[in-house]
Amino acid sequence: MAVETATYSLEGLQERLAEHRKCFDSLVELIPAKYYLARDDDAPTGKYMHNKKNKAPKQVVKEATKKAKKAKLDPENVKSVLDIQTETLATSEAAQEDGGEPASADDVDHMEGLAPLPTGSIVELQEKLKSRIQELRTKRKAPTGTVDGEAPKSRQEILEKRAKRKRERKEGIKQKKEKRRKLDDTKGMAIDGPSKMDTKANGGSKAIKEDVTFGKLDFGIAEVAKKRKGPTDLTGQLKQAEAKKQKLEKLKQVDKEKAETIEEAAVWNKLLKQAEGEKVKDDLKLLKKSVKRKEKSKEKSATTWSNRQAQVKKEQEERQKKREENLKARQEARNAPKGSKGKKDKGKKPRPGFEGGVRKKGGKP
Amino acid sequence: MGRRRKRRTHVKTDEAAAAKVPKSFVIKSGVVGRSLSLLVKDVRKTMEPNTALRLRERKGNKLKDFLHVAGQLSVTHLLIFSKTSAGINLRIGRIPRGPTLTFRVNSYALTPDVLALQSRPKSPGTEFNSAPLVVLNNFGGDAKHVKLMATMFQNLFPPIQVQTMKLADARRVILFNLNSETGEIEFRHYCIRVKVTGVSKSVKTIIQTDVPDLRRYDDISDYILRGAFASESDVEDNGEATVTLPQKYIGKGNRQAEQRAIRLVEMGPRMQMSLLKIQAGMCDGEVLYHSLVQKTPAEIKEQDQRRKKSEAERARRRAEQEKNVAKKQAAKGAAEGEDVDEKSDSDDYSLEDEELEEEEEDDMHEDQS
Numbered sequence: 001m002a003v004e005t006a007t008y009s010l011e012g013l014q015e016r017l018a019e020h021r022k023c024f025d026s027l028v029e030l031i032p033a034k035y036y037l038a039r040d041d042d043a044p045t046g047k048y049m050h051n052k053k054n055k056a057p058k059q060v061v062k063e064a065t066k067k068a069k070k071a072k073l074d075p076e077n078v079k080s081v082l083d084i085q086t087e088t089l090a091t092s093e094a095a096q097e098d099g100g101e102p103a104s105a106d107d108v109d110h111m112e113g114l115a116p117l118p119t120g121s122i123v124e125l126q127e128k129l130k131s132r133i134q135e136l137r138t139k140r141k142a143p144t145g146t147v148d149g150e151a152p153k154s155r156q157e158i159l160e161k162r163a164k165r166k167r168e169r170k171e172g173i174k175q176k177k178e179k180r181r182k183l184d185d186t187k188g189m190a191i192d193g194p195s196k197m198d199t200k201a202n203g204g205s206k207a208i209k210e211d212v213t214f215g216k217l218d219f220g221i222a223e224v225a226k227k228r229k230g231p232t233d234l235t236g237q238l239k240q241a242e243a244k245k246q247k248l249e250k251l252k253q254v255d256k257e258k259a260e261t262i263e264e265a266a267v268w269n270k271l272l273k274q275a276e277g278e279k280v281k282d283d284l285k286l287l288k289k290s291v292k293r294k295e296k297s298k299e300k301s302a303t304t305w306s307n308r309q310a311q312v313k314k315e316q317e318e319r320q321k322k323r324e325e326n327l328k329a330r331q332e333a334r335n336a337p338k339g340s341k342g343k344k345d346k347g348k349k350p351r352p353g354f355e356g357g358v359r360k361k362g363g364k365p
Numbered sequence: 366m367g368r369r370r371k372r373r374t375h376v377k378t379d380e381a382a383a384a385k386v387p388k389s390f391v392i393k394s395g396v397v398g399r400s401l402s403l404l405v406k407d408v409r410k411t412m413e414p415n416t417a418l419r420l421r422e423r424k425g426n427k428l429k430d431f432l433h434v435a436g437q438l439s440v441t442h443l444l445i446f447s448k449t450s451a452g453i454n455l456r457i458g459r460i461p462r463g464p465t466l467t468f469r470v471n472s473y474a475l476t477p478d479v480l481a482l483q484s485r486p487k488s489p490g491t492e493f494n495s496a497p498l499v500v501l502n503n504f505g506g507d508a509k510h511v512k513l514m515a516t517m518f519q520n521l522f523p524p525i526q527v528q529t530m531k532l533a534d535a536r537r538v539i540l541f542n543l544n545s546e547t548g549e550i551e552f553r554h555y556c557i558r559v560k561v562t563g564v565s566k567s568v569k570t571i572i573q574t575d576v577p578d579l580r581r582y583d584d585i586s587d588y589i590l591r592g593a594f595a596s597e598s599d600v601e602d603n604g605e606a607t608v609t610l611p612q613k614y615i616g617k618g619n620r621q622a623e624q625r626a627i628r629l630v631e632m633g634p635r636m637q638m639s640l641l642k643i644q645a646g647m648c649d650g651e652v653l654y655h656s657l658v659q660k661t662p663a664e665i666k667e668q669d670q671r672r673k674k675s676e677a678e679r680a681r682r683r684a685e686q687e688k689n690v691a692k693k694q695a696a697k698g699a700a701e702g703e704d705v706d707e708k709s710d711s712d713d714y715s716l717e718d719e720e721l722e723e724e725e726e727d728d729m730h731e732d733q734s
Binding site: 211212213214215216218219220267268271272274275276277 | 516522527529
């Protein structure tokens with residue numbers, strides 16, 4: 001209890017404070033000045049700078065570093081944190097006395113090492129921040145929220161606005177298209193109205209009729225798709241042509257005029273087809289002729305084929321017969337008594353390399 | 366390693382497609398004279414490249430000879446020029462079984478004559494390496510003979526292969542213009558040229574030719590700024606004949622998507638002709654249309670009878686011939702080793718046929734006159 005009362009009593013406060021200060025100072029003294037105080041020139045270390053190399057002559061740089069090292073070792077130059085602080089305090093006091101006014105913002109910045117906490121109220125700071133932001137916005141020409149009423153407050157709002165704008169644009173295009181469609185169907189297309197062109201070009205005179213046709217076009221696909229009508233074989237075509245002729249003749253007996261018109265149309269149709277290069281096979285005479293020719297050729301090929309077959313068979317039989325004969329002869333030769341051949345020369349010594357036969361039986365393969 | 370194949374330069378010809386291309390013989394028949402022979406040459410030139418440009422005809426060559434050769438060479442059309450006392454005839458026939466259109470050539474101008482009219486005629490280049498485009502004017506009527514003429518003219522030239530054709534292949538135009546009042550057909554042959562438009566004459570010269578003639582000028586600016594305006598034809602058609610080239614074209618600077626004007630320069634020959642008659646066969650057969658002779662039903666009947674009679678006569682002769690041949694064969698069988706000249710028999714046939722044809726032709730001539 002005594003201690004508590006002692007702490008709160010005003011007596012000996014000065015001493016106590018001095019004692020505390022001494023304690024703190026001793027603690028602070030333990031920390032090297034370079035770690036305790038933030039130095040301005042520390043920030044750009046030059047480690048990552050692009051052109052960090054000193055442009056000064058090498059000799060000068062060397063000497064300077066040597067001096068700096070020596071100075072570092074000098075105990076006079078080693079200043080504790082307290083020494084530095086007292087020094088700066090003294091200089092600032094002297095400046096205050098000279099100017100007679102409180103330190104400006106710049107000074108505060110400069111003295112950050114001394115007073116880490118910035119001065120000024122929170123309102124002031126907020127104001128400062130706001131003004132700085134505004135300045136930067138104007139610099140990058142950021143969109144101000146004055147046009148569409150208020151500036152968008154959230155991301156969601158921005159997205160909504162964008163979607164709305166898109167919708168509006170699409171609708172506008174649609175309306176425009178519809179309008180155009182109502183106005184004129186062919187507007188914007190590459191075709192020019194033939195009727196308009198004609199009346200304009202001819203000046204209303206109908207005497208000159210433009211009627212131009214061009215050569216044939218071959219698309220290359222239609223031909224394949226086109227299927228042939230009617231029979232494709234000659235006999236079938238012949239039958240069809242005959243039937244047609246008979247029908248026409250019958251009609252002739254009943255209604256001659258109609259038959260004639262039909263006949264004429266058929267003739268002209270045939271001519272057109274022929275002019276296009278199509279073969280029209282409706283001539284009875286020619287059809288009969290070609291049918292006959294085909295039959296003849298078939299007949300001929302049939303006879304040659306049967307001849308050939310007979311010939312092959314005959315040859316085969318002959319060969320078979322000959323083979324059998326040969327086999328028979330060999331068999332007979334084998335069955336004949338063995339020594340019959342050599343009997344004649346028995347007693348005579350065979351000449352070497354001539355009448356041998358030893359080799360045949362055995363010896364080398 | 367496989368063999369190297371030159372696919373770009375050695376393109377194999379598609380035989381099926383080649384068979385479809387119409388080919389033609391342009392010939393003269395009988396004594397026609399020098400001028401008409403030149404016309405035959407000119408017409409052959411227009412029918413290039415699917416024609417026999419240097420076809421040699423002899424006096425002895427008959428129509429039959431050409432027909433025989435045509436089948437072998439897959440020639441599809443025959444254009445025959447002939448001269449009669451009435452005038453010059455041109456027969457255009459489809460091989461082998463017609464139809465045949467006979468035209469009367471009222472007047473004609475040869476290629477040199479046409480070129481002589483031009484102040485600066487161009488000498489032909491590679492125009493004749495590709496087939497011409499066909500333009501038919503006024504052939505859209507309902508009349509059957511007009512329709513047939515149109516199809517005949519269209520099929521005289523190869524069709525435009527839509528998928529494979531290049532713009533640079535379109536070099537010439539052949540125009541058939543039918544005058545519906547007189548029924549006369551004008552035949553014209555043009556060369557397609559593309560020209561720069563919308564610039565002054567001097568700039569055009571610089572664009573189109575390599576070096577302009579600058580002898581009279583101190584500086585190129587003098588040349589360009591002189592009072593040379595766009596050509597008359599440029600102003601006349603006020604840009605209607607201007608096209609954007611869809612592909613590159615022959616000539617300097619005619620690249621794709623370039624603005625150019627199309628000009629047709631006449632090359633000749635010219636012909637004015639009118640349709641005389643249409644025959645069903647190849648230079649024979651029934652006359653289905655005649656511009657001068659209108660036959661009454663009675664006349665037609667009479668002609669029919671005459672034809673029947675001649676046919677009967679022919680059949681009778683044939684039967685007689687066959688009988689003779691049979692007799693000869695029998696004789697040959699009897700007397701062995703004796704050769705019978707069969708060739709002479711066949712000659713007899715052809716001779717008879719020719720005689721008949723000549724008779725028919727005589728009939729036709731009578732019809733015409």
